[in-house]
Amino acid sequence: MHLFPFQLVNVFAESHFGGNPLAVFTDAEGLDDAAMQAIARQFNLSETVFLFPSSKAAARLRIFTPSYEMPFAGHPTLGSAAVLHRLGRAGDDFVLQTEAGPIPLTQRDGVFTLQANAATARPSGLGLADTAAMLGLAEADIVAAPEWLDTGTEQLLVRIASREAVLAARPDPQLFMQRATLQPGRSVAYLWHEGDNVATVRLFFEQHGAVIEDPGTGSACANLGGWCALNGRHPLAWRIEQGHAIDRLNVLQLSVDAAGRVRVGGRVIFVASGVFELPDS
CATH class of the missing domain: 3.10.310.10 (Diaminopimelate Epimerase; Chain A, domain 1)
Known part of the structure; x- marks a missing residue:
């Protein structure tokens, strides 16, 4: 043994x-x-x-x-x-x-923080209507066409128009596996909305044909920071809240400095x- x-x-x-x-x-x-x-x-x-x-x-x-x-x-x-x-x-x-x-x-003071790799991004090819249908939302809830971001693990980032819409999302499993798939067995999407330096986020992934929600996702938070760095939204310091919809609160600290370096931390x-x-x- x-x-x-x-x-x-x-x-x-x-x-x-x-x-x-x-x-x-x-x-x-x-x-x-x-x-x-x-x-x-x-x-x-x-x-x-x-x-x-x-x-x-x-x-x-x-x-x-x-x-x-x-x-x-x-x-x-x-x-x-x-x-x-x-x-x-x-x-x-x-x-x-x-x-x-x-x-x-x-x-530092009980908070562990990682510095992420530099991000790469590529278009998803998804339109607003297709994205909304995949997530069970209205087309007006989708701010822009989703993009694939990668600071170490590639994920589909979807910017949402309101916190309420993030929390209301109910992905359609069949559409999710058609439209949010990197490869067979690897489908993933990260929904986010930010206001007053607080972002409400949710990450969904496919497992054995079902769409599962992750309580707290540091790699996706890093990808969100990477998106901000690539789009000139820095420096910043955001509180990231995840897990509200499954009653499992996660709090992440996201920062992007003036040079575009992305850091993610938490307790x-x-x-x-x-x-x-x-x-x-």
């Missing part, structure tokens, strides 16, 4: 039962890709992260959803940072290695720890 320690944390949490849950395997040496995917499916969280030694960073991260591996995701990166910091394996300024490249991180609350038992093969 092989034993693998893990910790459970809530990322972007303002209360003990808020935020986005994450399992962090603190010493994943000995696990192959199939085992990591199976463990992620067992936990059935948005993501499960596995930490490996790195000669270039405090740790190397492998991030898995229940269905596939991701090159980068925000809440696993920040959750891993908090776990490493608590274990004394990272200081207040450090780097984590992801499949999308190195990610600089800081810890992490530790809730449990344990050991995963894996039988000998």
Whole structure:
């Protein structure tokens, strides 16, 4: 029997039962890709992260959803940072290695912040009417044609005309899988509206034919910052609120400095720890 320690944390949490849950395997040496995917499916969280030694960073991260591996995701990166910091394996300024490249991180007064990669953008080809139908909204609720943004994980960003419309969205699964798809099994859209430096956001993704809502999405927040940087909307400091519609509040801190550098941060609350038992093969 092989034993693998893990910790459970809530990322972007303002209360003990808020935020986005994450399992962090603190010493994943000995696990192959199939085992990591199976463990992620067992936990059935948005993501499960596995930490490996790195000669270039405090740790190397492998991030898995229940269905596939991701090159980068925000809440696993920040959750891993908090776990490493608590274990004394990272200081207040450090780097984590992801499949999308190195990610600089800081810890200040209990807030962990990552600096995202520079963004790229491309048109989606979707019109306002098609986007509205996909999301169960009126055409007037869509501000502009959606775009694909990528600071490490590519996602479809949809700017919405009001907070109320963001919260009212009810995606049509069939249309969602037709119009928000990067590749088979990978459909994702991030809805956002900002007013008075507070953005209300929701992220939807497809899993096994159903459209699921994520409680808190750091990679999408980074992509939103990337959109702002590419469109000259900086410097800025926004409070990002996610999870209202599923009664699981997440609060993210998004900043874009005068040079267009994007940073995403939040608080992490530790809730449990344990050991995963894996039988000998």
